[in-house]
Amino acid sequence: MTPVWIQFAMTLIVGLPALAVVLLALPSWFGVRFRENTIVVVLGAAFTGALLATLTVFVALLCGDAQAIETNLGAWFNVGHYEFEWRFVGDRLSLPFAGFSAMLIGLVGAFSRRYLHREEGFLRFFLMLAIFGTGVELVVLAGSIDLVFFGWELVGLTSALLIGFYHDRPKPVEHGLRAFVTYRLCDIGLLGAAVWLHHTVGHSALVADDPWLGFAAPPGVRDATLVGLLLLWASMGKSAQAPLGGWLPRAMEGPTNSSAIFYGAISIHLGPYLLLRSAPILESAPLVAYAVIAIGAATAIHATFVGNAQTDIKCALAYASMTQVGLIFVEIGLGFRYLALAHIIGHATLRSLQVLRSPSLLHDHQHLEQAMGGTLPRTGRHIERLVPKPLQPWLYRMALERGYFDTLLVDGVAGGFRRLVLGVDRADRRVSAWITGEDPAAHEPGEREGRDPDRRTGSSGEEGER
């Protein structure tokens, strides 16, 4: 039986960031204006508290002989056989992840105090960061896929909104939407896996496994493969794996500090985290393990080449992140779980620092050259040596075009879908026009504006908005 104070500490890991969300959001809705310092203190206190709580639980775990510490706050809702439980699990996988997430979010909050000083969206940024932190801690400590999905959604939403942080420019908004569309498509995998686990296993909770808890594998290989592939699909979207990773370099349009925490450190590693939790499923379905290795290796190779052709530092770092996460996928597929966890923590820490320093690149470069006493040597020569000369121009073109994945996905798949659905929509409008005896053009997009004069009233503001 876990002592109550440890269970309380575990609850605080999620509860404190959630409390920060409430403290910042609720008064703001009622018109309270916070000072910048107050916002930073609320966020800092929440994540420092969460870090201390994590350390407390981790020490308790190391001192005890249990594989995991569990806290069950009871059912959120239950109908018939189905129950959604607030069950948190702290083990050797989740606690290190929860701890370094709280630490990095707190540090990025402290960094952002100056970086976003007097920025219009100061509160918005910190609020998003608090929601993101709550989502991450929920994903990490979740005792079931249902709860993972809860946090996963929060992470996706805040990610898209922070990419579009500079909302007065069209490009960040466009890229935020693209990231969100990718997330939503891949979330189908996570929710689908949860449904299929309930269907085949009867629950989606974590069960005992070595060296840490994992999702129970369905009894048959076919079902295990299906669930595994769905989880892989969910991970690919969040971790920007090929061919879905086109959103990642675009996501760098967001503020540097959010890029650091999302795409350098935490959000991008949630995919591997999910796969580490799914180890029993990967063991039951070798095909899924092979697919994880293949996707990871393909992403690593693709991102290495494309990253070397990038001309701006944030895009280069984005592809460097993709490469490393690809390698982590390979490690997970091969079953090297501790290596993958160490790789995640090391990579997240280093990459977030690199992204945070990226606006000072020229300054740092100059200092380095001064220290070296000369020009720094050119990088990437090993690739030139490895790739035959005749192939190099072709490969360079491929890298510049990002492997043509964007063209294939955006113009081919998404464009094809759009054209198909718009065709259905046109037919639908024509049927409506036929029924009313109107000119079909009246039902076409863009025609309505000229026909509904009352709908444009109030555009100057006064009459309509009262």
Add this chain to the structure above:
Amino acid sequence: MISIASLFTAAILLITARIVTGTTDPALARHRASWGATIALAVAVIFLVLDVLSGHPTSRVLGFDIGVLPYGLLAPTNLVTCALGLLTVSMSPLATHPPATLGRILVLLAIAVAFIATQSAAALALLWGLSGWVAWRELRSKTETHATARLFARFQVPSTVLMLAGGVLFAVDAPLPAVIVCLLSIAIREATIPVHGWFPTFVQRAPLGLVVAFIAPQLGVYAHVLLLSGIVPVGLAHGVAILGAVTAVLAAGLGVVQSDARRALAFLVMSQTGLVAFGLENASIVARSGALVTWQVLALATSGFAMTMAALEARRGTLSLRAASGSFERTPRMAVAFLFLGFASVGLPLTLGFVAEDLLVQGSSAEFPLMGFALIIATAFNGMTVMRCFFALFSGTRKHQGERDLTRRESWALTVVMALLLVAGAVPNRLLRLQGDNPIEQRAPD
């Protein structure tokens, strides 16, 4: 059983409608309408509390069963409809909602509440037709919506006739034909594909307050629950569930590609009504509960989303999704409400929408495992539609177009609705228990 609370709130709404219609100043009319809706909401809250505290008392008077509120799933419906009423009249822009329109909106809401008050098939059929007639009158009252009124009538008249026929068939004890004609009637009213032709045009051209008051109370769901629960044969129930899933997915796909905000809204609503239809005809109690919660989410969150869109449209004019053309910083509260309500309607965590989505999807796995994936795809697409609308309407420019943020009245109405979604989302078991252990009876054998 006749519900006293529903009759009482319906009376308040009708009296308010009479007062509002007789007011010539549009601003004063809306002020009075908001007060009337607030009183109705307060009364609904008091009745709900009294009903829960007193253990749902009933008595028999003149051969009728009389209760405070209908028992089971309909207990919170009165409250939800009154909250919807407050939202609709408080957010209706003056330019497109003169006193006569506001009056008709209140009448539609009163009909929706009265619908809950009774369980008689004949009364339901009459109220069904009456609500269609009130909405049609509004469309006929303006020259620019004559064609829409024609389209509306060509769908709603058959729907009413079918519902009346269903009532007659139930009276002469011919349940199977009655079930079939009632299902057809409900399918038309709920804009189920392929009998949805009237709906996108109706949403695009009618005043949004009227659209919300006509659609959001979901009389079809109530009629379905009351008249058809437990008597739809398995084969037919499967057909309805599949049709609901097809509507949910197709409409969600159509919503994503729209370039007009109102048309995107129309398909979002259609997709959600498809989800409700799917859940109602599912054998699993989890899915059926999910359908009923989705119904309430549709009435609160999607309506709030629609009315925030109406408020923005009044400030900016026709809303296009072709390019981002708004500014979050100029109207932050409106943007936050729009985003919150939009995502609450498609399953934002910790709101009632998440509970609805989760129950619906998880409940579908036993009977229709593959359809469960269709529902997941539909909710994914609906989320994209909401985010696309948000980015297009509240970002993309720094220009100040003279738009002001939410007024106090609008803020109040939206705060009530958002609070209801959050509170019900935080403690959903209370709501689910109100709906009873078995929200809808098991279906009939084939």
